Amino acid sequence: MPKIGxxxxxxxxxxxxxxxxxxxxxxxxxxxxxxxKLAGMSSGIISHYFGSKQGLIEAAVRHLxxxxxxxxxxxxxxxxxxxxxDRLKMVVKTNFNYFQKSSPATHTWLCFWAQAAxxxxxxxxxxxxxxxxxxxxxxSFKHLISDPSIANRAARMTAAMIDGFWLRCTLSLQSAEAYxxxxxxxxxxxxxxxxxxxxxxxxxxxx
Amino acid sequence: MPKIGxxxxxxxxxxxxxxxxxxxxxxxxxxxxxxxKLAGMSSGIISHYFGSKQGLIEAAVRHLxxxxxxxxxxxxxxxxxxxxxDRLKMVVKTNFNYFQKSSPATHTWLCFWAQAAxxxxxxxxxxxxxxxxxxxxxxSFKHLISDPSIANRAARMTAAMIDGFWLRCTLSLQSAEAYxxxxxxxxxxxxxxxxxxxxxxxxxxxx
Amino acid sequence: MPKIGxxxxxxxxxxxxxxxxxxxxxxxxxxxxxxxKLAGMSSGIISHYFGSKQGLIEAAVRHLxxxxxxxxxxxxxxxxxxxxxDRLKMVVKTNFNYFQKSSPATHTWLCFWAQAAxxxxxxxxxxxxxxxxxxxxxxSFKHLISDPSIANRAARMTAAMIDGFWLRCTLSLQSAEAYxxxxxxxxxxxxxxxxxxxxxxxxxxxx
Amino acid sequence: MPKIGxxxxxxxxxxxxxxxxxxxxxxxxxxxxxxxKLAGMSSGIISHYFGSKQGLIEAAVRHLxxxxxxxxxxxxxxxxxxxxxDRLKMVVKTNFNYFQKSSPATHTWLCFWAQAAxxxxxxxxxxxxxxxxxxxxxxSFKHLISDPSIANRAARMTAAMIDGFWLRCTLSLQSAEAYxxxxxxxxxxxxxxxxxxxxxxxxxxxx
DNA sequence: CATGAATGAGAATTCATTCAT
DNA sequence: CATGAATGAATTCTCATTCAT
Numbered sequence: 001m002p003k004i005g006x007x008x009x010x011x012x013x014x015x016x017x018x019x020x021x022x023x024x025x026x027x028x029x030x031x032x033x034x035x036x037k038l039a040g041m042s043s044g045i046i047s048h049y050f051g052s053k054q055g056l057i058e059a060a061v062r063h064l065x066x067x068x069x070x071x072x073x074x075x076x077x078x079x080x081x082x083x084x085x086d087r088l089k090m091v092v093k094t095n096f097n098y099f100q101k102s103s104p105a106t107h108t109w110l111c112f113w114a115q116a117a118x119x120x121x122x123x124x125x126x127x128x129x130x131x132x133x134x135x136x137x138x139x140s141f142k143h144l145i146s147d148p149s150i151a152n153r154a155a156r157m158t159a160a161m162i163d164g165f166w167l168r169c170t171l172s173l174q175s176a177e178a179y180x181x182x183x184x185x186x187x188x189x190x191x192x193x194x195x196x197x198x199x200x201x202x203x204x205x206x207x
Numbered sequence: 208m209p210k211i212g213x214x215x216x217x218x219x220x221x222x223x224x225x226x227x228x229x230x231x232x233x234x235x236x237x238x239x240x241x242x243x244k245l246a247g248m249s250s251g252i253i254s255h256y257f258g259s260k261q262g263l264i265e266a267a268v269r270h271l272x273x274x275x276x277x278x279x280x281x282x283x284x285x286x287x288x289x290x291x292x293d294r295l296k297m298v299v300k301t302n303f304n305y306f307q308k309s310s311p312a313t314h315t316w317l318c319f320w321a322q323a324a325x326x327x328x329x330x331x332x333x334x335x336x337x338x339x340x341x342x343x344x345x346x347s348f349k350h351l352i353s354d355p356s357i358a359n360r361a362a363r364m365t366a367a368m369i370d371g372f373w374l375r376c377t378l379s380l381q382s383a384e385a386y387x388x389x390x391x392x393x394x395x396x397x398x399x400x401x402x403x404x405x406x407x408x409x410x411x412x413x414x
Numbered sequence: 415m416p417k418i419g420x421x422x423x424x425x426x427x428x429x430x431x432x433x434x435x436x437x438x439x440x441x442x443x444x445x446x447x448x449x450x451k452l453a454g455m456s457s458g459i460i461s462h463y464f465g466s467k468q469g470l471i472e473a474a475v476r477h478l479x480x481x482x483x484x485x486x487x488x489x490x491x492x493x494x495x496x497x498x499x500d501r502l503k504m505v506v507k508t509n510f511n512y513f514q515k516s517s518p519a520t521h522t523w524l525c526f527w528a529q530a531a532x533x534x535x536x537x538x539x540x541x542x543x544x545x546x547x548x549x550x551x552x553x554s555f556k557h558l559i560s561d562p563s564i565a566n567r568a569a570r571m572t573a574a575m576i577d578g579f580w581l582r583c584t585l586s587l588q589s590a591e592a593y594x595x596x597x598x599x600x601x602x603x604x605x606x607x608x609x610x611x612x613x614x615x616x617x618x619x620x621x
Numbered sequence: 622m623p624k625i626g627x628x629x630x631x632x633x634x635x636x637x638x639x640x641x642x643x644x645x646x647x648x649x650x651x652x653x654x655x656x657x658k659l660a661g662m663s664s665g666i667i668s669h670y671f672g673s674k675q676g677l678i679e680a681a682v683r684h685l686x687x688x689x690x691x692x693x694x695x696x697x698x699x700x701x702x703x704x705x706x707d708r709l710k711m712v713v714k715t716n717f718n719y720f721q722k723s724s725p726a727t728h729t730w731l732c733f734w735a736q737a738a739x740x741x742x743x744x745x746x747x748x749x750x751x752x753x754x755x756x757x758x759x760x761s762f763k764h765l766i767s768d769p770s771i772a773n774r775a776a777r778m779t780a781a782m783i784d785g786f787w788l789r790c791t792l793s794l795q796s797a798e799a800y801x802x803x804x805x806x807x808x809x810x811x812x813x814x815x816x817x818x819x820x821x822x823x824x825x826x827x828x
Numbered sequence: 829c830a831t832g833a834a835t836g837a838g839a840a841t842t843c844a845t846t847c848a849t
Numbered sequence: 850c851a852t853g854a855a856t857g858a859a860t861t862c863t864c865a866t867t868c869a870t
Binding site: 439440441442443521524525527528529530531532537540541544567570571573574575576577578579580581582584585586595596599602603606610 | 646647648650728732734735736737738739744747748751774777778780781782783785786787788789793803806813817
Binding site: 026027110116118127160162163166171189192 | 234366
């Protein structure tokens with residue numbers, strides 16, 4: 001009789017091993033062997049559960065995206081009464097927290113993005129993720145900035161700054177401090193935007 | 208007239224073919240064969256001029272970095288009397304122009320960065336490049352913002368925003384308009400910083 | 415009422431699934447998985463009932479041979495008073511009917527024969543089958559043609575023609591008409607032989 | 622500088638090794654390794670010259686077909702004044718000679734035919750070959766038998782008998798004698814047909 | 829009885845590198 | 850200088866078999 005519940009377990013173990021392998025050996029250096037060794041299983045198991053290496057890779061990406069998404073939703077739901085200003089900062093914080101905590105994810109993510117240009121499925125996943133960050137930001141900016149065009153630009157600039165800091169953190173030391181700094185600067189930028197273009201500010205200005 | 212050595216010519220042709228191949232086939236799909244086919248040469252020539260595939264790859268990265276660096280220097284030297292405010296915008300403009308014009312470079316760059324995590328030489332080159340952008344920005348911000356700490360943060364935020372927009376352009380459509388938009392938003396951010404923290408602003412504020 | 419053993423049932427289901435799989439996926443494309451899927455059972459069951467894949471394959475061949483043999487015996491027993499001339503035609507008819515009806519058998523048979531060269535057991539089964547056709551034909555030809563040597567040649571030629579037409583039908587369209595044509599031509603050849611070398615013909619000739 | 626004329630040589634060596642391997646190890650047992658070992662080359666060479674194992678297999682089939690075709694053409698051209706009756710016997714003779722001489726070909730041929738059902742290219746080649754034999758026979762039968770329908774049937778029956786004997790020889794001992802016998806019986810069948818349906822016979826019959 | 833998870837040897841294929849010409 | 854033939858290690862994928870449940 002089949003062991004019940006073993007499939008989700010094995011799948012997760014293999015996904016974890018994949019992220020770990022990419023972290024350790026790089027994307028190029030990651031093979032069926034390095035993954036299965038890290039997972040403590042045989043190489044054939046990957047075909048068994050994911051059809052192919054490619055299938056496992058894509059499952060790993062989907063897992064990363066899901067994690068990030070869940071992390072954000074958790075935060076937002078835990079603070080249902082947060083102001084939109086706070087909400088923006090929570091988006092920033094969650095992003096950096098996620099990458100800071102999950103070291104394997106960081107480098108893997110970059111590899112996946114590099115792959116995306118020649119892999120339609122990865123490209124699709126990447127687009128979804130990229131758009132989600134921007135629309136999350138836009139949602140709150142719209143409540144804080146009357147001019148939709150300015151709100152839109154604020155969201156895009158913030159998203160770019162987040163991605164840019166993420167990229168720079170990933171490519172350099174990745175110290176906890178670097179992430180903290182990045183988070184603060186993004187928050188500062190948000191403040192600057194609100195202060196300059198926000199509704200209340202506009203009112204104050206009139207006075 | 209001295210004959211121009213055939214060696215530099217061959218080397219450049221191979222570097223161009225490498226960038227073109229990565230653009231067309233992706234980093235994974237780029238082999239000695241795809242490169243030599245595109246260059247119209249034999250596969251053996253790569254060992255001959257670059258020792259190995261890895262050597263050619265690194266030469267290609269160095270070429271990209273050099274191009275970007277030269278592009279910026281050219282701009283700055285062509286406008287020796289530009290204000291520091293203008294100088295900041297020139298840095299931004301040059302960056303986006305470079306990537307917009309050189310389509311192969313864009314994707315290749317991302318691949319190289321993904322590789323950098325497991326290739327010390329690429330990592331070194333990447334760090335140099337990353338720091339150059341930041342210090343270029345910092346140099347001018349220092350002249351415009353009195354507080355060194357704020358100038359520093361302004362430079363880091365601007366660098367992040369540039370990289371972030373670059374990343375987002377690379378990963379999405381890469382239309383000319385997108386690059387133009389990105390450039391404008393970065394310029395806008397610079398203005399915002401100067402307006403808020405700049406020396407003249409400080410004076411005006413006092414009045 | 416005694417319960418019919420589940421074992422014979424399972425064995426037959428697996429043999430049927432094997433033939434179906436070879437028909438559908440080819441001999442190379444037939445695996446333990448394709449067979450067990452078609453049989454609606456687990457892959458382990460094959461070891462359980464046949465020891466190995468090879469065991470199942472051989473059982474399937476034996477089944478095909480048995481079917482052909484039984485088909486012929488049935489016909490002959492249903493017409494105990496048939497003349498030897500009619501008997502020959504019944505042999506021909508039964509052969510083509512069998513293959514025409516059982517589509518999976520046709521291609522499978524050819525695969526088995528190709529395998530036979532490197533599988534002693536298959537070779538043995540194939541020889542038995544080949545000889546049976548010839549001796550069946552010879553048995554009747556002997557009653558119709560006085561010269562044993564000529565009867566022998568007639569049997570061999572007829573067997574060859576049957577096999578040849580079977581091969582050509584298998585390799586081409588396998589339309590019902592093709593089988594009908596083939597059967598008629600074999601019957602015609604038998605007539606021709608009897609007409610030319612048969613006892614009655616000899617008598618008539620004397621007249 | 623590339624060695625001139627080495628490509629055709631290597632290709633032929635690999636095709637020969639393929640036939641030899643199928644003869645020795647069977648179709649299933651023939652791998653890239655068995656072939657390259659027999660050819661005294663490395664495994665990579667097969668990709669280099671034929672793209673894939675499949676490409677080599679198909680080249681080998683084409684070679685066998687070509688050989689058979691050339692053998693027949695040679696015979697026919699060497700005897701330009703042969704009567705159509707002799708021509709028919711030459712077709713028979715060439716067929717059996719070819720297979721008798723080339724032992725590897727015999728078994729290989731059967732394997733290829735078994736594969737044909739699931740390989741369009743092999744199926745195409747097989748059809749061409751099958752039709753060639755029949756039309757070669759038909760061409761001469763038409764000159765000897767007035768009724769086109771009867772000539773057609775004669776050609777088909779003869780082709781079937783040739784294939785049938787070939788199959789039976791292949792599957793059994795393959796002694797030289799067996800081939801000789803088969804050839805004689807086919808020739809005998811041709812005689813029988815001409816005798817019975819041929820134009821001269823028709824005239825005689827009228828008398 | 830029956831399952832299907834897990835294994836791991838073996839297959840085809842790819843590709844950077846070498847080297848004789 | 851330049852070629853491309855040849856190599857063979859490395860990689861992915863397949864699949865018959867085993868065995869705990």
